[in-house]
Amino acid sequence: MLHLFFVDYVFFMELCKLMITNKSILLSTAYLPPVHYFAIMAKAGNVFIEQYETYSKQTYRNRCEIYSANGKIPLAIPVHKPSGNHTITKDIIVSNHEKWQLLHWRAIKTAYANSPFFLYYQDELEPFFREKVSGLLDFNTKLMGAILDMIGLKIKIDYTADFVMEPDEVLDYRWKITPKKMFDEFPAKGYYQSFNEKHGFIPNLSIIDLLFHLGPETGDYLRG
Numbered sequence: 001m002l003h004l005f006f007v008d009y010v011f012f013m014e015l016c017k018l019m020i021t022n023k024s025i026l027l028s029t030a031y032l033p034p035v036h037y038f039a040i041m042a043k044a045g046n047v048f049i050e051q052y053e054t055y056s057k058q059t060y061r062n063r064c065e066i067y068s069a070n071g072k073i074p075l076a077i078p079v080h081k082p083s084g085n086h087t088i089t090k091d092i093i094v095s096n097h098e099k100w101q102l103l104h105w106r107a108i109k110t111a112y113a114n115s116p117f118f119l120y121y122q123d124e125l126e127p128f129f130r131e132k133v134s135g136l137l138d139f140n141t142k143l144m145g146a147i148l149d150m151i152g153l154k155i156k157i158d159y160t161a162d163f164v165m166e167p168d169e170v171l172d173y174r175w176k177i178t179p180k181k182m183f184d185e186f187p188a189k190g191y192y193q194s195f196n197e198k199h200g201f202i203p204n205l206s207i208i209d210l211l212f213h214l215g216p217e218t219g220d221y222l223r224g
Contacts, residue, residue, distance in 0.1 A: 022043075022044070022045040023044060023045055023170075023171050024044065024045055024046040024047075024048065024169065024170045024171070025040060025041070025044040025046070025047055025048070025170060025171045025172075025173060026048045026049075026050060026160070026167060026170045026171065026172045026173060026174055027040070027041070027047065027048070027049055027050070027173050027174060027177070028049070028050050028053070028056075028059065028060070028061055028089070028173075028174045028175075028177070029049050029050070029051070029061050029089055029136065029137050029140045029141065030060040030061060030064075030140060030144070030177075031060065031061065031062050031063055031064050031075075031077055031136075031139075031140050031143070032064035032075075032143065032147075032206040032207060032208055033060055033064070033144065033177075033206070033207055034060065034064070034065070034177065034204045034205060034206060034207065035188065035203070035204050035205065035206075035207055035209070035210050035222070036177065036188070036204050037060070037173075037177055037207070038147075038151070038153075038207050038210075038222050039222045040173060040177075041148075041153070041155055041222075042153055042155075042219070042222040042223050043223065044155075044171075046156065046158070047155055047156065047157045047158070048157075048158050048159065048160055048170065049137075049141065049157060049158070049159050049160070050089065050159075050160050050163070050174050051088070051089050051090040051137055051159045051160055052088050052089070052090065052160055052162055052163035053088060053089050053163055053174065054085070054086060054087070054088060054089075055079075055081060055087050055088060055089050055092050056175075058179070058180070059178055059179065060177060060178065060179060061089065061092075061136070061140075062076055062077040062079050062092075062136060063075060063076040063077065063179070064205075064206040064208075065179065065205050065206055066107065066108060066111050066112075066205060066206050066208065066209060067111060067193055067194070067195055067199075067202055067205055067209050068107070068110065068111040068195070069110075069111070069195055069198070071195075071198075071199045071202070072199075072202050072205065073107065073111075074179070075104045075107060075108075076100075077094055077100055077104075077136065077139075078094070078095040078097070078098050078100055079092050079093065079094055079095055079136055080092070080093040080094075080095045081093075088163075089136070089137055090135070090137050090159075091135075092135065092136040092137065093134065093135060093136070094133045094134060094135065094136050094139060096132065096133065101128075101129040101130065101133070102129070104129060105126065105129035105130075108125075108129075108208065109122075111194075112194070112208070112209075112212045114194055115194050115212040115213050116212070116213060116215060117211065117212050117213065117214070117215035118212045120215060121150055121211060121212065121215075124146060124150060125146070125208070128142070128143050128146070137159075141157065144157075145157070147207055147208075147211065150211060150218075151207075151211065151218045151219045151222070152216075152219045153219055153222070188203030188204055189221065189224070191210065191213055191214055191221065192213055193209065193213060194213070210222075
C-alpha cells in the first residue's frame with residue numbers, strides 16, 4: 001500500500017509539471033511571494049501579472065510570511081486605496097506614514113541572521129527596505145526581479161492589458177495562491193530551516209526563507 005501511495009504521488013507531481021511546463025501563467029502581484037509562487041514561475045513559459053483586478057485585501061499582494069524564533073509571522077505593507085474598494089491593483093499606493101520598511105527589515109534580519117546564506121544576499125535586498133516606495137505593483141515587481149536574478153531564473157514578466165475574469169490559453173493562479181488556504185498542486189519538499197527543532201518544517205513561506213537556507217541551490221529546488 002505504501003509503495004502504491006508513493007507511485008501515485010510521483011505520478012501526481014510529474015503530471016503537475018507537465019500541465020504547467022512552458023505554458024503561459026497569470027499571477028497576482030505579491031510581496032516577497034511564497035515558495036510555490038516561484039515554483040510555478042520556474043516551470044512556466046510566459047508570466048503575466050494582473051494589474052487591472054479590483055485590489056483584494058488579506059492576500060499575498062501586500063504581505064508575506066517568514067519563519068521566526070516564535071514560528072510563522074506575517075509582514076504586511078500598509079497601503080492606500082485612492083478609489084476606496086474600487087481601486088485596481090496598479091493604482092494601489094504604499095503608505096509610508098508607518099516605518100514599515102524599517103520594521104520589516106528588522107524582522108527579516110532577526111529571523112534569518114543565522115541562516116546559511118543571509119549574509120550572502122543581504123546587500124542586494126536591504127536597499128528595497130531603505131529607499132522610498134510609491135506604488136505597490138512597481139515595488140513588488142522590482143523586488144521580485146531582484147530575487148529572480150539572485151536565484152538565477154531568467155523569466156520575462158509582463159503586465160495584463162486589461163481585466164479578464166476567465167482568460168483563455170493561460171493558466172490562472174490569481175486567486176489560487178492565498179494565505180487563507182493550502183495550495184495542493186505543488187506539495188512542498190522539506191528543506192533545512194533554522195528553527196526546525198522548535199517548530200518543525202513550515203512549508204510555502206516567503207521565497208526568502210528558501211533563498212537564505214539553500215542559496216545557489218534554490219533554483220534546482222524550484223525546478224525539481
